[in-house]
Amino acid sequence: MSEHVAPPVLSTRKFSLWYGSHQAVIEVDLDIAERQITAIIGPSGCGKSTLIRAFNRLNDLIPGVRTAGEILFRGEGIYRRGVDPVAVRRHIGMVFQKPNPFPKTVFENVAFGLRINGFQGNLKDRVAQALVQAALWDEVKNDLHRKTGYDLSGGQQQRLCIARALAVEPEVLLMDEPCSALDPIATAKIEDLIRDLARSVTVAIVTHNMQQAARVSDWTAFMLLGELVEFGPTREVFTRPKDSRTEAYITGRFG
Amino acid sequence: MTGRRTVGWAFAALAGAALGVSLVVLIVLIVITALQAGPITAMRAVAEAGISLSLRSMDVPSTRESLSYSTIAQVEAGSPASGLGMARGDALVAVAGVPVDRPSRAWDAVGAAPGGYEVTLPVAWIPRSEITLGALRATSVAGETRVVLTSPSPAAQGGGLRAGDVLLSAAGIPIVGTRQAWEALVVAARTQGTPIELTLERGGELQVIAWDPTARAELRFVRNPLRAWWTFLTTLNEPRYPERAGLFPAFVGSVYVVLVMAAVAFPLGVAGAVYLEEYAPNNALTRVIEVLVANLAGTPSAVVGIIGLEVFARALGAGRSILAGGLTLSILILPMMIVATREALRAVPQTLREAALAVGATRWETVRHHVLPYALPGILTGTILSFSRALGEAAPLLLLGAFLFVTYVPRGLGDSFTVVPLQIFEWATRPQDGFATVAAAAIVILVTLLLVLNALAIVLRNRFQRRWSG
Structure with a gap:
């Protein structure tokens, strides 16, 4: 919960992104501090999901995407020529809005990232460790090879996805509205989990649930119409917003 | 409201018609083809008895009529048919009492005979010319062909024919050639049954003798559809x-x-x-x-x-x-x-x-x-x-x-x-x-x-x- 300034792991420098002719992200400057939780909030269509998907170059899949400016990961521009997006994604994992486990066993879901990345150690232990980290181990330890990802409940599926992302030991975990498809109990579990995770990994989370941002995050960025309106320590953004638009949003006047 | 319902009904009727037609067409197709293919069992049964048939026909002299008959085109060595003495060139005249004018008639007769997989049916055939009649010679007298039996076979002798007989007609069918003489017998046997009224000239006098040149025996046919289809496929x-x-x-x-x-x-x-x-x-x-x-x-x-x-x-x-x-x-x-x-x-x-x-x-x-x-x-x-x-x-x-x-x-x-x-x-x-x-x-x-x-x-x-x- 500390609000000291740690060196940024990820930072954007005048980063813009276009879908065809539509500019979805407009010259955003944002620093994401190591082992802290940064929340990106804003109304639907403000570009927050686009921005977070730019952090591990998942937008590359969408035809017609163009970028300008830079995103630096530990000082290296990930959009520079010659940078392999696959290598970027090995360090920057992601959890999606809707749980998307592989249609394979629980074990294989977690082991897949390890296998393709040429993991040399004990696969079983590493999978178990990731499931423990994602607070799922106790619920699935007897069914690792019997149940598929689809057999789990929605909340369990999302924690499985978190375990899958954690297994390859990313430095940053991006979460794109990870609780929006879950019920309140499952949401509470995931939120607790996110707080625990921040001890070992940097987390950037997109949410349109302001209470969630306030509960979970150390830093909050407020975006509107593609622009970064305000960025600061969560407590300050929620208690003393500098921008009137931020205030209007968090007090529920629009969004 | 009614208009909207009508549209719904129209679509339901169209969809029903389309699906119904598809289903009916498919079923009709399958049924017709299966019916068409049905005789294959009997065909195989005849083939396995050793007989392959082929269709022949004879032009009836001085008419425009043509009468068909079936010859045995091939007899498989060691088959039941060859055991009965049937041989290539014989004519199959009747199966189970049904006159055989074309190969399909024989197959159908075998197929239609009552009984189980195995049936034993009477078959009648006329052995080839040299066995039924013997040696013939054609001579021309006053522009007319006369067919003379120069050396009758044992079967012909048994039927009362003698050397030097001039064959004139069989059951009203004129005999005009050495090959056609036998064909006339076959066609007469097929159309009018036996014995055949054979008109001949012996020593300058016309004589009519009743003769049955057919050989008869019982032949066993195995009508097994599974085996027939399997054999067909393999x-x-x-x-x-x-x-x-x-x-x-x-x-x-x-x-x-x-x-x-x-x-x-x-x-x-x-x-x-x-x-x-x-x-x-x-x-x-x-x-x-x-x-x-x-x-x-x-x-x-x-x-x-x-x-x-x-x-x-x-x-x-x-x-x-x-x-x-x-x-x-x-x-x-x-x-x-x-x-x-x-x-x-x-x-x-x-x-x-x-x-x-x-x-x-x-x-x-x-x-x-x-x-x-x-x-x-x-x-x-x-x-x-x-x-x-x-x-x-x-x-x-x-x-x-x-x-x-x-x-x-x-x-x-x-x-x-x-x-x-x-x-x-x-x-x-x-x-x-x-x-x-x-x-x-x-x-x-x-x-x-x-x-x-x-x-x-x-x-x-x-x-x-x-x-x-x-």
Whole structure:
């Protein structure tokens, strides 16, 4: 919960992104501090999901995407020529809005990232460790090879996805509205989990649930119409917003 | 309100009509073909008794009439028929009391006889001329041909004929030639039964003697439909006699051609679809390729046959081989494979690809481990449907110059071949009795094969879906 300034792991420098002719992200400057939780909030269509998907170059899949400016990961521009997006994604994992486990066993879901990345150690232990980290181990330890990802409940599926992302030991975990498809109990579990995770990994989370941002995050960025309106320590953004638009949003006047 | 209901009813009626017509057409097709193919059991029973029949006819002298009869074209050595002394050239006159004017009459008589799988039926036949009559000589007296029995056979002597008898007519049918004399006996026996009233001149006087030249015996026929169909499917083709026709060379040819086609079209089709769906940039070249694939899918199959002929058979020197046939068919189904595979790939949720990429998988790893397995049921369904389309194709292979007439089993890629649809085409164009039946039987087998393949597609899809959903 500390609000000291740690060196940024990820930072954007005048980063813009276009879908065809539509500019979805407009010259955003944002620093994401190591082992802290940064929340990106804003109304639907403000570009927050686009921005977070730019952090591990998942937008590359969408035809017609163009970028300008830079995103630096530990000082290296990930959009520079010659940078392999696959290598970027090995360090920057992601959890999606809707749980998307592989249609394979629980074990294989977690082991897949390890296998393709040429993991040399004990696969079983590493999978178990990731499931423990994602607070799922106790619920699935007897069914690792019997149940598929689809057999789990929605909340369990999302924690499985978190375990899958954690297994390859990313430095940053991006979460794109990870609780929006879950019920309140499952949401509470995931939120607790996110707080625990921040001890070992940097987390950037997109949410349109302001209470969630306030509960979970150390830093909050407020975006509107593609622009970064305000960025600061969560407590300050929620208690003393500098921008009137931020205030209007968090007090529920629009969004 | 009523107007809106009426529209609903109209659509219901149209849909019902469309589905009803499809169902009725399918059922009628199957029933008609099965009925057409039905006599194959009796044909096989006659063939297995050792008799192959062929149709002959005799022009009745001084009329425009022509009367048909059936000769025994072949008797299998060691068969029951040969045990009875039947031989090539004899005429089959009656089976189970039914006069046999053409081969199908004999088969139908065997098929219609009451009893179980095995029946023993009386058969009557007239042995060939030299045994029934003996040696004949034709002389011309005052411009009229006179047929003289120079040395009667024992059978003729037993019937009261003597050397020097001049044969004039049999049951009113004039005897005008040495060969025709025997034919007249056969036709008379068939049309008017025995004994035959034979008019002859002996020592300058006309005499009429009643003579029964037929040989009679009981012959055992085994009417086993399973065995008949199995034999039909697994024997080599005897091109002259429909009752000995076999689908085996065509069946093996079809299997080989489809295997070659599968080996070529499946990897190419899947690779092409994966490229277009997963890798291709959204640019002009991609769109051109897509249009070309769509056009190839609409190319008439006969045109594809010409491509096969010019490119594979001639330019690449594959000739009329299985290799050329398989390659030609692979061109035909390649666009179908690509379209079906693309549809299956499109049905893979994007979130699945993102999930794999987000843990650091390359595009290929994503495709290989997640997208293809997920799309596999759809791909397999499309593949099997394409294959069953190719299995029924005749036109491209006809243009390629595949043989219609193959009596051996192809053994390798370089062998010439025929396929089931071509064999059906060949049989269906034959005028002789019985070929329509074997053509229908081959259709039944082909349609069964297609139904089995389509059922397999459904089973595969369901099985995989169960696996995915746990």
